Amino acid sequence: MAKFLGLDCSTQSITAVILDSSKKTVVYEKSLNFGKALPQYNCPDGFLLHPDPLVKHSNPLMWANALDLICKTMQDDGVNLAEIAGISGSGQQHGTVYLNKDFLREDWLLKAKSLAGAVKPLLTRATSPIWMDSSTFADCRRIDAALGGPEQVRLRSGSSATERFAGPQISRFAREDAKAYADTAVIQLVSSFMASLLIGASAPIDYGDGAGMNLLNLSTLQWDADLLAATAPQLGEKLPLLVPSSHIVGEIHPYFHRYGFREGVPIVAWSGDNPNSLIGVGGWKPGTAVISLGTSDTFFAAMDRVATDPDGYGHVFGNPAGGFMSLICFKNGSLAREQVRKQYDLSWQEFDSCAFELTQPGNAGNIMLPYFTPEITPLVLNSGPVFEGNSMFKAQKDAAAAVRALVEAQAMTMRLHSAWQQQKTKKVRVTGGASRSDGVCQVLADVFDASVERLQVSDSGAQGAAMRAAQGAGAMDWATLSRIFCACDASKTRKPIPANIAIYNELINRYAALEKSITG
Ligand SMILES: Nc1ncnc2c1ncn2[C@@H]1O[C@H](COP(=O)(O)OP(=O)(O)O)[C@@H](O)[C@H]1O
Numbered sequence: 262m263a264k265f266l267g268l269d270c271s272t273q274s275i276t277a278v279i280l281d282s283s284k285k286t287v288v289y290e291k292s293l294n295f296g297k298a299l300p301q302y303n304c305p306d307g308f309l310l311h312p313d314p315l316v317k318h319s320n321p322l323m324w325a326n327a328l329d330l331i332c333k334t335m336q337d338d339g340v341n342l343a344e345i346a347g348i349s350g351s352g353q354q355h356g357t358v359y360l361n362k363d364f365l366r367e368d369w370l371l372k373a374k375s376l377a378g379a380v381k382p383l384l385t386r387a388t389s390p391i392w393m394d395s396s397t398f399a400d401c402r403r404i405d406a407a408l409g410g411p412e413q414v415r416l417r418s419g420s421s422a423t424e425r426f427a428g429p430q431i432s433r434f435a436r437e438d439a440k441a442y443a444d445t446a447v448i449q450l451v452s453s454f455m456a457s458l459l460i461g462a463s464a465p466i467d468y469g470d471g472a473g474m475n476l477l478n479l480s481t482l483q484w485d486a487d488l489l490a491a492t493a494p495q496l497g498e499k500l501p502l503l504v505p506s507s508h509i510v511g512e513i514h515p516y517f518h519r520y521g522f523r524e525g526v527p528i529v530a531w532s533g534d535n536p537n538s539l540i541g542v543g544g545w546k547p548g549t550a551v552i553s554l555g556t557s558d559t560f561f562a563a564m565d566r567v568a569t570d571p572d573g574y575g576h577v578f579g580n581p582a583g584g585f586m587s588l589i590c591f592k593n594g595s596l597a598r599e600q601v602r603k604q605y606d607l608s609w610q611e612f613d614s615c616a617f618e619l620t621q622p623g624n625a626g627n628i629m630l631p632y633f634t635p636e637i638t639p640l641v642l643n644s645g646p647v648f649e650g651n652s653m654f655k656a657q658k659d660a661a662a663a664v665r666a667l668v669e670a671q672a673m674t675m676r677l678h679s680a681w682q683q684q685k686t687k688k689v690r691v692t693g694g695a696s697r698s699d700g701v702c703q704v705l706a707d708v709f710d711a712s713v714e715r716l717q718v719s720d721s722g723a724q725g726a727a728m729r730a731a732q733g734a735g736a737m738d739w740a741t742l743s744r745i746f747c748a749c750d751a752s753k754t755r756k757p758i759p760a761n762i763a764i765y766n767e768l769i770n771r772y773a774a775l776e777k778s779i780t781g
């Protein structure tokens with residue numbers, strides 16, 4: 262058997278990709294949007310509405326329900342799931358799920374009618390904070406201080422204490438609801454929670470996603486005792502084991518036989534969506550930077566040596582192929598693009614092409630700081646977008662200029678805040694929803710002075726997970742997997758245009774000064 266299933270439980274959707282390693286092709290791909298497929302959870306954009314814009318939670322029962330639904334969808338689509346030889350997956354990073362001691366029993370999935378029904382009585386916290394949550398500023402400062410400053414936290418864990426990371430989120434929960442925290446026996450990431458559902462037991466956390474918690478010591482690859490102590494009481498007892506990403510965490514639970522899976526299918530550790538995307542676009546070894554234009558915009562790359570960001574915005578995570586990867590995350594990604602598109606009543610086609618045809622690189626001096634929601638890179642807690650330029654632009658009456666200003670700002674902020682890696686980017690692979698846009702890809706090519714390559718696959722997180730299933734359960738190597746599954750569509754590559762490179766080399770200084778005037 263040579264079919265491997267990769268699942269991706271990201272912010273807004275769950276996706277399945279099946280690879281056939283003997284036919285050397287992707288044989289199935291399907292995505293279900295949470296807002297559309299599971300409207301009963303009231304998460305149209307993947308999260309629950311909250312009066313405080315800094316608080317962003319989701320419903321873990323929605324993710325459990327989504328796993329049932331994607332399995333049922335594959336079965337209804339005629340996929341013979343008995344042919345699947347291994348499964349792995351991706352979870353949106355940093356989100357946490359809080360479970361009671363019954364989660365450690367062996368029988369919680371045995372007689373279940375549905376995954377959501379089985380999980381409901383196990384939750385000690387009804388909702389899960391996700392990566393978009395920025396409500397833990399005080400906890401971050403407390404953790405930094407306890408360790409002797411942000412630099413100490415960064416040197417140990419790869420990141421300064423960061424609002425969306427699991428550690429500060431756990432700290433806030435333990436402070437605000439000590440009783441529910443005490444009742445919590447296990448704290449899982451979205452990735453290891455989903456793996457737990459597949460095996461019907463508490464699954465370990467892999468180094469890739471585990472590094473996004475401010476709790477894992479990158480030198481020892483173990484939980485860091487000082488970070489645990491600074492975060493919350495008895496935390497070490499509540500965290501799962503840590504394992505390399507290629508570890509097989511268990512076999513598929515008999516619950517899943519109803520969908521046609523055979524007995525004993527190995528489940529390879531799940532990881533974060535970004536670590537898996539690194540694999541899914543063929544970026545497993547240093548040399549290629551990756552830009553993911555999903556709900557968040559992220560910039561990441563396999564690292565040839567570990568460096569950390571002195572400004573505290575960049576992160577170091579585990580590379581599922583071994584070693585480490587850098588990552589910088591921008592909250593104002595697709596939802597900001599959608600906001601501009603809706604504000605000016607544009608279709609995606611108008612957003613992608615017309616807007617770029619009607620304006621020139623540099624946007625006639627019109628420039629924007631794209632803080633439609635509070636931003637994490639750089640940290641901006643209270644702002645709206647900032648407009649500088651001509652009166653039509655500032656009055657928000659010029660749709661094409663607004664689109665270009667947003668996309669140019671998003672590209673320039675990525676270049677500015679990835680400079681700490683000191684790895685010259687000659688080639689960028691783009692993935693995620695907005696990578697379909699030619700205009701967006703051309704701006705990235707010009708701002709980074711790099712070729713921007715696009716892959717045939719649309720969900721690199723799910724594809725990377727399927728490739729990891731083939732590596733962990735099918736003993737395939739990364740070079741072979743990347744050669745087969747990560748071919749670029751050369752006709753869609755965007756090359757940098759020399760005149761535009763010069764324009765952006767100038768403009769980026771103005772952008773940096775404007776950013777500094779807001780962030781200090
Ligand atoms: N043609 C397009 N141009 C730009 N953005 C697009 C286009 N089509 C879809 N998108 C954006 O892609 C987003 C979904 O991207 P995706 O990578 O699937 O997100 P995630 O993995 O975070 O759930 C949508 O929210 C939408 O804003």
Ligand SMILES: O=C(CO)[C@@H](O)[C@H](O)COP(=O)(O)O
Pocket residue numbers: 271272273352353354355392425473533534535555556557558559588590
């Ligand atoms: O916070 C981060 C990375 O640090 C985000 O990239 C999340 O991992 C969410 O991913 P998407 O759902 O936007 O792909």
